[in-house]
Structure formats: C-alpha cells, structure tokens
Amino acid sequence: MTDLDRIPVHVGIVMDGNGRWARARGLPRLSGHNAGMLAMKEIVKKASALGVRYLTVYAFSTENWKRGAEEVSGIFNLLIVYVDRELAELNANNVRVRILGEYGRLPANAVERLNRSLRTTADNSGMQFNIALNYGSRDEIARGLRAIAADVLAGRLAVSELDEALIADRLYTAGMPDPDLIIRTGGERRLSNFLLWQSAYSEFVFSDVYWPDFSAREFEKAIEEYQGRERRFGGRRQNGR
Numbered sequence: 001m002t003d004l005d006r007i008p009v010h011v012g013i014v015m016d017g018n019g020r021w022a023r024a025r026g027l028p029r030l031s032g033h034n035a036g037m038l039a040m041k042e043i044v045k046k047a048s049a050l051g052v053r054y055l056t057v058y059a060f061s062t063e064n065w066k067r068g069a070e071e072v073s074g075i076f077n078l079l080i081v082y083v084d085r086e087l088a089e090l091n092a093n094n095v096r097v098r099i100l101g102e103y104g105r106l107p108a109n110a111v112e113r114l115n116r117s118l119r120t121t122a123d124n125s126g127m128q129f130n131i132a133l134n135y136g137s138r139d140e141i142a143r144g145l146r147a148i149a150a151d152v153l154a155g156r157l158a159v160s161e162l163d164e165a166l167i168a169d170r171l172y173t174a175g176m177p178d179p180d181l182i183i184r185t186g187g188e189r190r191l192s193n194f195l196l197w198q199s200a201y202s203e204f205v206f207s208d209v210y211w212p213d214f215s216a217r218e219f220e221k222a223i224e225e226y227q228g229r230e231r232r233f234g235g236r237r238q239n240g241r
Contacts, residue, residue: 002050002220006227008180010054011047012195012202015040017186017210024210030074035212037078041086046216048093048127050223054176055129056100058194062136076110079133083113087120094126100172101135128176135172137196144170173198181226183219185211201233 015036022032040057047055060075090097097117104111114133147170151157157166168174178198182191187208191199205222207214 002224003227004051007051008223008226009052010056010177010179010181011052011223012056012058012179012182012199013043014058014182014184014188014192014194015211015214016184016188016192018212020186021210021212029071030078032210032212033071033075033078037082039212039214041082042216043214043219044090044095044127044129045093046219048095050220052127054179055127056132056173056179056195057130058132058135058192060101060133060135061193062101062134062139063193073107076107079106079110080113083117087117090117090129091120091124094124095121096124096126096128097121098128098130100130100132100140102139103133105134130173130176132194136193137191138193140171141167141197168197171197178202180231181205181223183207183222185209185214201231203229203231 018032018036019029020032021035022029025031043057044055059079064075065072097120099114099118103114106114114131144167148157148162148166152159152162173195178200179195179202181204182195182199182202183205184190185207187206187210189206195202203226205225207218207222209218
C-alpha cells in the first residue's frame, strides 16, 4: 500500500512503448501516441493527487527527429490537442507547467500552445509538471557548460568557482530537486539520454507495461517499490554493510 508520508518529491518518467502497443493491436503508430497521451493525463492527475511536487515526462527527445516526418508531425499535433483539451483542468488543479528543452524548434502552432500553457499556469503553486521536449541530457549539459565558459571568458566567473552546484544551476532543472525516482515503461532498461546529471542518486523502476497501459495503479506500484528501498546516497546501511 502506498505510504502517503513517503511520496517521492520528484518523479521522472521515460514514457516508452507507444509504437509497440500500437503494433501489437495492428494499429498505426500514431494511435499508440494518442493512447499514450491519454495515459499521461491520468498519471499527471494521480501524481498531483498523491502529493508529488515535480513530475518530469520525456515527451520528445533530440534523437526523435530521426523518426518519419509523418510520425513527428503527428506527435506535435497531439501535443497541440493535449494543451487545448487539458490546460483549463491543469490550471484549475493548480498545476504549473514547465518545458525542458529547446522547444522553439517545434512547429509554430505547437510553440504557441506551449507558451500559452506556461503563461496560464505561471503563478500556480501546486505540482510542477515538466515536459521534456526536444530534450537531450548531453545537449543540456553542453549548453550549460557553454554558458559557464562564456561567463569565464567575460570575466564574470572565475574557474575556481566552478563546482557541481554551479553546473546544476545552468541546467533546465535549475532550482528543482533531483529526481528521487525515475520510471521507464515498455520493458527497456536504459536512460536514453534523460536527466543524466540529475539522476546520479535516483532510484529506478523499470516496468514491462507499455506506456498506454500504464495506469494510475501501475504508477502507485512503482512508488511502492521505491518506498521499499533504503536510499543511502553513497553511505552505508545501518548494519554497516
């Protein structure tokens, strides 16, 4: 049973398996992405209800541009549909939307919807819903290091001031706690360039369930697995081992 007193503060999710879910049913890949969007809606609601403070979902990676043009276009159209359908409810539930990644490269109508969601929810104080779009962790780190290097060259920063906290402050997640728990669905067991810096001490839960079938109960089960672990952050167990 989920312990509401030990809910992870920050949960990251690699939402994997949409295409395989669709293929198993003889449906086009976009049907899987559409079903995945509906699953995302339910998980956002469940995470907020449980008291998760930050939820970060991997929606579109820098590598996903390699997919077919029709699929990429369809994903962005679904993003527009999601904002149009869900923004009012997200705002009513006090959810704050943030975007991680260089989302300005997306089609103009998708960028407009995203900017609308950011403006509408900017002052909300409930769960922060981070959508990673055109996001890649290596790119994020390189971007942050370029900003630091520019400050060093301009004399605004000394090399001796460079430390982990300064690097973290130049990432998209600046000001947020690192994820306590990262969930990946769809049976794969890798990070795929997601929150590499931030996940140094995260707990991982891998589910064989394809994302469209990842229900609120599956989300709770992942949290319960997390709650059954002892987090030591490099320290020893209480018995000294």
